[in-house]
Amino acid sequence: MTSQTQSEVLDTSIAPNEGRDERPLLSISGLSKLYGTRIGCRDVSLEVHAGEVLAIVGESGSGKTTLLNCISSSLTPTAGTVTYQMRDGRVSDVFAMSEAERRQLMRTEWGFVHQNPVDGLRMTVSAGANVGERLMAVGDRHYGQIRNRATSWLDRVEIDTDRIDDQPREFSGGMRQRLQIARNLVTGPRLVFMDEPTGGLDVSVQARLLDLLRTLVADLGLAVIIVTHDLAVARLLSDRMIVMRQGRVIENGLTDRVLDDPQAPYTQLLVSSILQV
Amino acid sequence: MKTENSEIATYNFAYLDEQTKRMIRRAILKAIAIPGYQVPFASREMPMPYGWGTGGVQVTASIIGRTDCLKVIDQGADDTTNAISIRKFFEKTTGIATTTHTCEATVIQTRHRIPEVPLKAGQTLVYQVPIPEPMRFLEPRETETRKMHALEEYGLMHVKLYEDIARNGRIATTYAYPVKVEGRYVMDPSPTPKFDNPKMNDCEALQLFGAGREKRIYALPPHTKVVSLDFEDHPFEVNKFEKPCALCAAEQVYLDEVILDDQGSRMFVCSDTDHCEERRAAGHRGELAGHALEAAQ
Numbered sequence: 036m037t038s039q040t041q042s043e044v045l046d047t048s049i050a051p052n053e054g055r056d057e058r059p060l061l062s063i064s065g066l067s068k069l070y071g072t073r074i075g076c077r078d079v080s081l082e083v084h085a086g087e088v089l090a091i092v093g094e095s096g097s098g099k100t101t102l103l104n105c106i107s108s109s110l111t112p113t114a115g116t117v118t119y120q121m122r123d124g125r126v127s128d129v130f131a132m133s134e135a136e137r138r139q140l141m142r143t144e145w146g147f148v149h150q151n152p153v154d155g156l157r158m159t160v161s162a163g164a165n166v167g168e169r170l171m172a173v174g175d176r177h178y179g180q181i182r183n184r185a186t187s188w189l190d191r192v193e194i195d196t197d198r199i200d201d202q203p204r205e206f207s208g209g210m211r212q213r214l215q216i217a218r219n220l221v222t223g224p225r226l227v228f229m230d231e232p233t234g235g236l237d238v239s240v241q242a243r244l245l246d247l248l249r250t251l252v253a254d255l256g257l258a259v260i261i262v263t264h265d266l267a268v269a270r271l272l273s274d275r276m277i278v279m280r281q282g283r284v285i286e287n288g289l290t291d292r293v294l295d296d297p298q299a300p301y302t303q304l305l306v307s308s309i310l311q312v
Numbered sequence: 313m314k315t316e317n318s319e320i321a322t323y324n325f326a327y328l329d330e331q332t333k334r335m336i337r338r339a340i341l342k343a344i345a346i347p348g349y350q351v352p353f354a355s356r357e358m359p360m361p362y363g364w365g366t367g368g369v370q371v372t373a374s375i376i377g378r379t380d381c382l383k384v385i386d387q388g389a390d391d392t393t394n395a396i397s398i399r400k401f402f403e404k405t406t407g408i409a410t411t412t413h414t415c416e417a418t419v420i421q422t423r424h425r426i427p428e429v430p431l432k433a434g435q436t437l438v439y440q441v442p443i444p445e446p447m448r449f450l451e452p453r454e455t456e457t458r459k460m461h462a463l464e465e466y467g468l469m470h471v472k473l474y475e476d477i478a479r480n481g482r483i484a485t486t487y488a489y490p491v492k493v494e495g496r497y498v499m500d501p502s503p504t505p506k507f508d509n510p511k512m513n514d515c516e517a518l519q520l521f522g523a524g525r526e527k528r529i530y531a532l533p534p535h536t537k538v539v540s541l542d543f544e545d546h547p548f549e550v551n552k553f554e555k556p557c558a559l560c561a562a563e564q565v566y567l568d569e570v571i572l573d574d575q576g577s578r579m580f581v582c583s584d585t586d587h588c589e590e591r592r593a594a595g596h597r598g599e600l601a602g603h604a605l606e607a608a609q
Binding site for chain 2: 134169172178
């Protein structure tokens, strides 16, 4: 995924995989979110192509999560547009859709992995039902098939399949996070939003989760927008990254270019503050 | 309006004031217009605790007229505390006729059961509902459940049934079994046993549901399509009983278990007491009815 070190190209709209469709999957222009007079994020424009992983990095309070929530339509932006290209090729404005359509989109084409798995899981129903919920939401009504698909997804995210009837509150933090990923991917989404998916996990669990995510993203050809403050996560997972500070995008480019040759002073500071072990 | 009984002349007919009744009737009309939809209404304080049927009593009070004949049942029985006190309440505040016979009643207020005798056109069944929201235990946010009803997002109901099968090997929900009304709204049929769910479908009578604490009214107009939710490979089934009623030998009816002593002996009898009495009056005898009735004769 990160084998473009040699690339000198700064045209950031190049998708890493064979560009079947030249049009971006998601495009955002002039997006701003104000909380009263405070700035959440201001005038952000970016594009994400199918199969591409984009990392949004920056310090706490730089507007990363606000931006992610606006893009994924959990927050309504103050200004700007978000357009998404549907599976059938139709391009539509996310905020012009009816709420029913938007929620349908979120259940089928999109996924959202929260930082805290408790926000993304139903803690009081079994792991199998957590994975199966999206299937049932899109109309699956065959118990046996739902269970089989839940089993195979648990296996895929390295959770023992005999834990299918256990509730996620009996799971460790890393297992919960993997369960949340399975729950999101079961309906085969094309775009997944991740908000600090490795936050709060110890380093060895983080490493396994990142490895798993990298495999899944590559296998499924997912487009991912991942918010992280951890540059190592960005380096491992993403093709491109944007650096945010005080609500604005201050640098934008291929991940390896930004990390190896940071241009903006703040990015230079950020890169140089990584601890070297 | 004054009731016949001069001692309580200070109360309006059927306890509630006329403005309140109009407000509740408007909610009922809306509920009938949108079958299965929960209509909010300004539930009043009633002279009984929440959970004892305040919603049902308000609905009954709003629709009852001087020519009506009221029957009240609790768990199918006409002679339990709750049924007797609600029946007496309406006898006092309206002075109308009451009955225990299903076929004579025009308004039947019920907790938990639908009478065994099929209801006819012109009758109204009023349910007392504790929790009207079928998704409440999986989704505690009211704003969210309303949105789910509005957008017809009912995947969560199947999550509940999935959990049942995963834990018990079958759908173990035996009461408050969710139904889909006219292919649109998912509705909680109040804590009736799922045995009664098929009776709701295409019923000739009007069915009204009142939840006093939760301030919701919903309805099934006559001949409404009511389908119990299920999975393709785990279809909906009603409870089956191994033996007929021990008193009247009725089959295909809902039975209550009665413990007879501390040695573990038990009997199963009709939960619908009126149905059981009428059958015995017609000469049907169950295995435990024999000697007691002979002694009486």
